[in-house]
Amino acid sequence: MSDFETVAASENQAARRGPSGEPGTPNQVGQPRKPRSLTGDAWRDLRRKPIFWISLILVLLVTAMAAVPGLFTSNNPTDCALSRQHAAPSGGAIFGYDFQGCDTYARAVYGARASLLVGALSALLTGAIALLVGMLAGYFGGWVDAVLSRVIDVVLGIPLLLAAIVLLKRVGSDSATVRVGAVIFVLAVLGWTTAARVVRSSVITAREQDYVAAARMLGAGDGRIMWRHILPNALAPAIVVLTIALGSFIAAEATLSFLGIGLQEPTISWGIDINNGRVHMRESATPLVVPSAFLALTVLAFIMLGDAIRDAFDPKLR
Amino acid sequence: MSQNAVRPTPASPTPPGGHLLEVRDLHVEFRTSEGVARVINGVSYHLDPGETLAVLGESGSGKSVTAQAVMGILDTPPAHISSGAILYSGQDLLTLPEAQRRQVRGKEIAMIFQDALSALNPVFPVGWQIGETLRQRLGMSRADARRRSVELMDLVQIPAAAKRLGDHPHQFSGGMRQRVMIAMALAMEPKVLIADEPTTALDVTVQAQIMDLLADLRRDLDMAMILITHDLGVVADVADRIAVMYAGRIVEHADVRSLYRAPAHPYTKGLLNSIPRLDQRGGKLATIRGLPPNLMRIPSGCPFHPRCPYAQQVCVDVVPHDLVLGDGRTSACHFAQEVRDDRAS
Numbered sequence: 001m002s003d004f005e006t007v008a009a010s011e012n013q014a015a016r017r018g019p020s021g022e023p024g025t026p027n028q029v030g031q032p033r034k035p036r037s038l039t040g041d042a043w044r045d046l047r048r049k050p051i052f053w054i055s056l057i058l059v060l061l062v063t064a065m066a067a068v069p070g071l072f073t074s075n076n077p078t079d080c081a082l083s084r085q086h087a088a089p090s091g092g093a094i095f096g097y098d099f100q101g102c103d104t105y106a107r108a109v110y111g112a113r114a115s116l117l118v119g120a121l122s123a124l125l126t127g128a129i130a131l132l133v134g135m136l137a138g139y140f141g142g143w144v145d146a147v148l149s150r151v152i153d154v155v156l157g158i159p160l161l162l163a164a165i166v167l168l169k170r171v172g173s174d175s176a177t178v179r180v181g182a183v184i185f186v187l188a189v190l191g192w193t194t195a196a197r198v199v200r201s202s203v204i205t206a207r208e209q210d211y212v213a214a215a216r217m218l219g220a221g222d223g224r225i226m227w228r229h230i231l232p233n234a235l236a237p238a239i240v241v242l243t244i245a246l247g248s249f250i251a252a253e254a255t256l257s258f259l260g261i262g263l264q265e266p267t268i269s270w271g272i273d274i275n276n277g278r279v280h281m282r283e284s285a286t287p288l289v290v291p292s293a294f295l296a297l298t299v300l301a302f303i304m305l306g307d308a309i310r311d312a313f314d315p316k317l318r
Numbered sequence: 319m320s321q322n323a324v325r326p327t328p329a330s331p332t333p334p335g336g337h338l339l340e341v342r343d344l345h346v347e348f349r350t351s352e353g354v355a356r357v358i359n360g361v362s363y364h365l366d367p368g369e370t371l372a373v374l375g376e377s378g379s380g381k382s383v384t385a386q387a388v389m390g391i392l393d394t395p396p397a398h399i400s401s402g403a404i405l406y407s408g409q410d411l412l413t414l415p416e417a418q419r420r421q422v423r424g425k426e427i428a429m430i431f432q433d434a435l436s437a438l439n440p441v442f443p444v445g446w447q448i449g450e451t452l453r454q455r456l457g458m459s460r461a462d463a464r465r466r467s468v469e470l471m472d473l474v475q476i477p478a479a480a481k482r483l484g485d486h487p488h489q490f491s492g493g494m495r496q497r498v499m500i501a502m503a504l505a506m507e508p509k510v511l512i513a514d515e516p517t518t519a520l521d522v523t524v525q526a527q528i529m530d531l532l533a534d535l536r537r538d539l540d541m542a543m544i545l546i547t548h549d550l551g552v553v554a555d556v557a558d559r560i561a562v563m564y565a566g567r568i569v570e571h572a573d574v575r576s577l578y579r580a581p582a583h584p585y586t587k588g589l590l591n592s593i594p595r596l597d598q599r600g601g602k603l604a605t606i607r608g609l610p611p612n613l614m615r616i617p618s619g620c621p622f623h624p625r626c627p628y629a630q631q632v633c634v635d636v637v638p639h640d641l642v643l644g645d646g647r648t649s650a651c652h653f654a655q656e657v658r659d660d661r662a663s
Binding site: 041142209210211213214215216217218219220221224228229232233 | 386389390391395420421422423424425428429431433436437438439440441442450451454455486499502503505506
């Protein structure tokens with residue numbers, strides 16, 4: 001009974017929402033109803049999913065932290081005093097103080113910026129490389145594919161951490177910007193292969209579809225077919241891989257910083273703090289747990305968000 | 319006529335202005351790792367303005383591959399056009415540079431695919447897809463392309479066209495999707511429309527509607543149409559001429575009425591006999607025994623001989639020419655006349 005009423009109510013709402021969508025005025029040229037776009041459909045899908053809202057809120061929270069850390073804490077993360085070493089929570093320092101006597105919470109908040117910047121920019125750069133390589137390899141096939149696929153194999157064979165250590169050791173400058181840039185560059189250059197393979201395989205699938213033949217039948221050229229017909233259809237898996245990669249890049253940045261070759265103090269990053277916290281874990285665990293939890297939640301949020309968006313944007317799942 | 323019957327002729331007579339579209343002795347092979355499959359072995363047909371040619375044959379007979387070769391959308395490799403010519407208004411499309419070839423596609427010759435759902439891009443609204451060609455090729459503005467898209471959707475009788483412009487392909491029914499596909503193909507007002515099994519993926523009732531629509535559009539827009547199908551029932555009302563394909567060859571070519579009245583090739587005869595009839599109750603349906611040949615190992619002589627009730631030794635040894643039976647009728651059978659005159663079976 002109540003189900004029926006809900007359905008009826010939502011139908012009424014739908015009818016009210018579309019003012020020009022009345023039957024009986026079928027062929028009014030120039031006055032079409034607002035089209036139901038793919039984005040619109042995806043949005044209708046997404047807003048019913050709790051996972052989407054939870055991950056979105058977390059992502060927005062972290063992004064806000066990165067943009068305006070002052071909103072979240074009034075303490076200065078570099079205002080450290082050994083007198084407060086491992087002191088209990090007090091005032092704004094809700095998680096207490098670390099070995100150096102810095103506010104653990106404030107440092108975690110300020111650490112978001114470096115981590116997110118590295119994660120997002122590496123993912124973007126990775127995406128650009130992967131789309132280019134995957135598209136060319138998948139679309140043209142033949143020797144282009146053979147060469148690019150072997151390049152992918154070779155890069156994939158390089159151990160990420162080892163190569164990152166070798167490459168980052170060569171960065172002489174200690175300037176924070178240079179180091180952030182170097183970490184982004186290294187992560188993207190070593191990390192684009194998985195995404196490129198995914199793009200390549202989905203391009204191959206899309207290329208074989210009839211709508212590509214139909215576009216060609218209507219006289220579209222290679223560029224147009226790649227850009228307009230294949231890319232949008234091959235993008236969904238790439239977006240998922242990239243959101244997941246964004247999470248793992250943040251983790252990789254933390255790893256590199258943890259190993260002492262990524263970002264360096266005085267830059268504040270979760271990796272550096274996790275490293276510092278680890279050393280004094282036995283005296284106080286919070287300086288280790290707090291940045292680790294921030295890192296884990298951020299990575300998880302991006303991965304969940306990627307997954308939810310993928311589901312919503314894939315017309316084949318409808 | 320009996321003297322006529324044994325004289326092999328290369329092609330049917332060409333009118334002074336030339337045919338609108340002519341496929342001449344086309345050979346296509348697929349080069350795969352398992353070997354070379356000879357998919358098209360010397361297909362010739364022609365199409366004049368305003369005409370409907372039906373190309374009939376079972377799966378793998380090469381009817382779609384011929385159409386794709388005409389359209390220039392064969393995947394090469396593995397496909398390889400080894401010889402032949404495809405003349406459009408006297409110009410060989412196969413020797414045309416790709417850039418000029420593209421100008422022909424869609425504008426002069428357009429094609430409708432079998433499965434409209436997969437032939438429409440799932441991520442774009444149908445209005446965008448119909449309009450895309452107009453914007454790209456004719457440089458229309460968005461608004462103009464939109465208006466024209468609505469006109470085209472009206473033309474193919476999609477109800478409430480203006481309202482459905484923004485809908486995605488998955489929101490349409492099968493028949494409506496095929497109409498969208500037809501609207502896309504008609505966007506550039508082509509002179510030749512190739513319909514590759516346009517009704518195969520549809521319900522029987524919808525099939526009839528789509529065939530009627532295609533016939534009406536062909537007449538109203540004065541196009542020529544190549545209708546590719548394996549359904550003899552579909553062809554009878556719509557086509558002017560029929561070309562029956564088997565193992566990459568045209569085995570019989572005739573106008574609809576004479577072909578239905580007296581098929582001159584055993585394969586055509588077998589096809590016509592296997593149509594279920596209302597007056598034939600309880601009995602077993604007639605079939606053509608055997609399977610279509612493996613195109614990597616096409617039988618010697620006449621490729622149909624292993625399945626043919628008329629087969630003699632000569633059919634195993636000698637490849638039959640196209641025998642002209644008058645009225646532009648041809649049949650690639652050593653016993654074409656006997657088959658045609660044999661009304662009994």
